Amino acid sequence: MSAPSFDVEAVRKDFPVLSREVNGRPLVYLDSASSSHKPRQVLEAERQFVEEHYSNVHRGVHTLSQEATDAYESARATVAGFIGGAPREVVFTKNVTEALNLVAYSLGNPGSPVQLGPGDEVCVTELEHHSNLVPWQQLCERTGATLRWFGLTDEGRLALDDDVVTERTKVLAFGHVSNILGTENPVRELADRARAVGALSVVDGAQAVPHQAVSVTDLGVDLYAFTGHKMLAPTGVGVLWGRADVLDALPPFMGGGSMIEQVTMERSTYAAVPERFEAGTPVISQAIALAAACDYLTEVGLDAVKAHEVELTARLLDGLRALPGVRVLGPDTTELRGSAVSFVVDGVHPHDVGQSLDEHGIAVRVGHHCAAPVCRRYGVPATARASTYLYNTAAEIDALLEGIQQVQAFWGAR
Amino acid sequence: MSDSLYQEIILDHYRNPHHKGLREPYDVEVHHVNPTCGDEVTVRVAVKDGVVEDVSYDGHGCSISQAATSVMTDLVIGKPVAEALVKHDAFLELMQSRGALEPDEDVLEDGIAFAGVSKYPARVKCALLGWMAWKDATAQAVAVAGGEH
Numbered sequence: 130m131s132a133p134s135f136d137v138e139a140v141r142k143d144f145p146v147l148s149r150e151v152n153g154r155p156l157v158y159l160d161s162a163s164s165s166h167k168p169r170q171v172l173e174a175e176r177q178f179v180e181e182h183y184s185n186v187h188r189g190v191h192t193l194s195q196e197a198t199d200a201y202e203s204a205r206a207t208v209a210g211f212i213g214g215a216p217r218e219v220v221f222t223k224n225v226t227e228a229l230n231l232v233a234y235s236l237g238n239p240g241s242p243v244q245l246g247p248g249d250e251v252c253v254t255e256l257e258h259h260s261n262l263v264p265w266q267q268l269c270e271r272t273g274a275t276l277r278w279f280g281l282t283d284e285g286r287l288a289l290d291d292d293v294v295t296e297r298t299k300v301l302a303f304g305h306v307s308n309i310l311g312t313e314n315p316v317r318e319l320a321d322r323a324r325a326v327g328a329l330s331v332v333d334g335a336q337a338v339p340h341q342a343v344s345v346t347d348l349g350v351d352l353y354a355f356t357g358h359k360m361l362a363p364t365g366v367g368v369l370w371g372r373a374d375v376l377d378a379l380p381p382f383m384g385g386g387s388m389i390e391q392v393t394m395e396r397s398t399y400a401a402v403p404e405r406f407e408a409g410t411p412v413i414s415q416a417i418a419l420a421a422a423c424d425y426l427t428e429v430g431l432d433a434v435k436a437h438e439v440e441l442t443a444r445l446l447d448g449l450r451a452l453p454g455v456r457v458l459g460p461d462t463t464e465l466r467g468s469a470v471s472f473v474v475d476g477v478h479p480h481d482v483g484q485s486l487d488e489h490g491i492a493v494r495v496g497h498h499c500a501a502p503v504c505r506r507y508g509v510p511a512t513a514r515a516s517t518y519l520y521n522t523a524a525e526i527d528a529l530l531e532g533i534q535q536v537q538a539f540w541g542a543r
Numbered sequence: 544m545s546d547s548l549y550q551e552i553i554l555d556h557y558r559n560p561h562h563k564g565l566r567e568p569y570d571v572e573v574h575h576v577n578p579t580c581g582d583e584v585t586v587r588v589a590v591k592d593g594v595v596e597d598v599s600y601d602g603h604g605c606s607i608s609q610a611a612t613s614v615m616t617d618l619v620i621g622k623p624v625a626e627a628l629v630k631h632d633a634f635l636e637l638m639q640s641r642g643a644l645e646p647d648e649d650v651l652e653d654g655i656a657f658a659g660v661s662k663y664p665a666r667v668k669c670a671l672l673g674w675m676a677w678k679d680a681t682a683q684a685v686a687v688a689g690g691e692h
Contacts, residue, residue: 480580480605480669484548496580510581510603539549 135433141520143168143425154490157525157532162308162336162469162516163494164358167422171361174421175414186413187387187404201413204420205403208368211423212353213344218376220369220406221416225335226260228354228369229302231382231406232331233264236300237271240380243299243329245272250297252328254279254287255506256307256314259499261333265302274299281506285310285459289318298328305337305353306467309500309514310459311442313337313466320349329375335359336467339518340438342431351375357415362422366415369406376402383408426519434519438468441517441526445470448530454542455533458507471498471512474533476542479511485536486513491529547659548666549606556610556653561617566599570684575676577668582608584673588680590688595619595627598677607657607666612673614653619677624685630654631678638667 141147144166149156158166178200184193186201206216222228236243245251251265251274269276277298280288287303294301301323306313316332323330331352337343339360345353352375356367371379381388381399385408390398399405426434443463449455454475460466474482483495494514497504504511515529536542565572569587576583582604589597598616602609615634619627633650634657642662646655660670 478605480582480607480666481549484663484666501581504581510583 134430135437137437137520137522140168140429141522143170144520145169147520151490151492152488157489157491157528159515159517159521159525159529160492160494161339161359161518161521162467162514164364165339165361165518166520167361167363167418168425170425171363171418171421175363175418178417179414183414185410197413200417201411204416207420207423208416209370211427212338212355212368212370213346214370215373217401217403218370218373220371220376220403221411222354222367222369222406223365223412224358224367225333225354225356226264226367228356228367229261229331229333230264231369232352232354232379233268234382235379236329237268238380238382242378245269245274245299247273247275248297249274249299250277250293250295251275251300251302252277252279252293252298253301254303254314255281255502256287256310256312257302257304257500257502258308258333258335259501261302261304261331262502265300268300279303281503284461285312287312287314289315294322294326294328296326298323298326300329300331302331302333304333304335305343306334306340306469307459307500307503308336308469309471309498309503309512311467311469311471312460315465316348316350320351323351324349336469339426340431340467341435345370345372357419357422360419360422361425362419363415366412366419368419371402373402376406379406381405381408385409387411429519437519438517439463441521441523442466442468442470444523444526445515445517445529448526449533452530452533452537454537458503458509458512468518469514469516471514473509473512474537474540474542477536477540479509479513481540482513482533482536485539486529486532489528489532489535491532493529548663550656550659552653552656553606553610556613557606560609560613562599562620563601563613564599565601566597569597569599570687571680573676573680573683575672575679577604577608577672579668580605582669582672584608584612584676586612586673586676586680588677588684590624590681590684593625594623595621595681600673600676602673604672605666605669607660607669608672611654611657611660611670614657615673615677618652618654624681627681628678631674634674635671637661638670 182196184197186198209216209219277293320330330350334355338355352371358364388408458471479495569589572587584602586600618630
């Protein structure tokens with residue numbers, strides 16, 4: 130049961146797009162793992178800031194500049210509080226991809242606390258989104274370090290027995306919750322393993338922070354990235370959280386305005402964190418909207434959101450399991466699991482599944498979900514993925530299950 | 544459902560693809576992928592005296608990519624390279640038309656069934672996968688043949 134205070138119909142009223150039709154049917158939006166919709170409260174907060182207080186932040190002496198700076202720094206504090214961190218530990222980036230690249234490039238730059246070279250190892254997992262894999266491959270190419278990884282079990286869990294974190298490991302990067310299989314990884318255990326060998330832990334939290342209460346301090350990680358557009362905020366704003374002593378020791382990634390202390394023609398010295406990592410005019414109004422999204426989720430209650438999604442995910446997993454010719458990839462219970470559910474329909478290519486469902490107004494994502502090695506691991510070229518959020522209903526799950534059966538009938542797959 | 548996209552001709556080619564399977568002899572083999580969806584096709588082309596003697600292929604992908612490749616082989620096998628390229632250009636133009644073009648059945652035959660695909664930008668690359676691979680392989684085969692003279 131959802132927490133009694135949670136009223137999904139009341140929540141839906143905050144999202145105007147959910148009342149539209151697609152192909153003559155009510156929209157059933159099951160693609161929030163890719164990007165979520167935005168409630169009126171978030172749009173209003175951004176609009177109000179732009180209409181009443183907008184200016185560039187920092188260094189200005191005029192009133193609007195001061196108001197904008199206050200709003201921007203207040204947004205940083207709200208976002209920090211949302212994940213149990215301190216304001217100076219929050220760096221605003223463009224998205225998770227930029228946040229993870231920031232870390233990967235910084236670690237290869239002069240002054241890095243980790244000097245990577247041949248013989249050193251960077252460890253990831255086979256479950257990663259490309260954004261938490263490719264930057265580490267590139268870092269290894271630049272430095273001569275070796276990339277290693279945890280494999281996957283047939284059940285869609287990390288093969289934690291793999292002996293890949295060793296004294297040679299300098300970085301352990303992994304996702305909190307998988308965007309393709311829904312698997313929730315044991316973050317604390319992995320962070321402890323990294324610390325035991327003196328490696329930095331870097332976590333992609335893109336699929337966790339929108340859906341469940343996350344405390345970066347409880348998780349014991351060094352660096353943690355997430356993004357606004359998957360958690361009711363606009364595109365263009367992401368977050369890198371780093372424990373204060375870890376961020377303090379990292380050299381800059383991008384150079385430019387705002388990230389400096391002193392600049393001469395010969396050289397520059399750099400600002401303290403978080404400004405050191407925010408070169409150029411930052412994402413101002415989007416950051417303020419992200420703070421509004423945090424406030425919205427806090428007000429609804431992340432425990433209620435999680436309980437609601439667990440209920441929907443259980444209904445979806447049970448329904449898919451009951452359909453002949455349909456196979457779920459990844460954990461088949463809601464235990465240690467997020468709300469993204471990948472499935473394949475025997476005899477129908479995922480692109481045709483997605484296109485046919487769209488005829489019924491049902492939006493799912495199809496493809497490799499930027500996790501091509503996972504598809505390869507399970508021997509499929511692609512999957513269809515349904516992902517729910519706080520605004521989805523049990524009736525929408527039923528519409529998807531009905532839609533899949535109609536797809537099977539159309540394609541003669543039953 | 545899918546009146547405009549999944550035409551019966553497309554479904555027929557998908558279920559019973561023509562000329563599928565890799566064959567000998569051939570001059571050039573290419574492998575093309577659609578990185579957004581993971582569709583893959585391997586195409587072999589044999590060109591002799593300026594004529595497309597054979598096109599064989601294997602791969603996996605959605606109904607649109609598989610059917611379009613099947614139709615493509617029907618259209619180009621046995622045709623002079625220049626005429627086959629005219630058909631390629633006509634199909635490409637149709638795919639880029641966003642539904643605004645009336646296809647010429649004399650040129651594209653079963654290919655006219657893909658007119659509706661041009662209204663689905665996400666699927667246009669699927670329809671072009673096999674065609675692009677064929678064009679690539681044919682250009683290489685012609686270049687090789689030219690170099691031999």
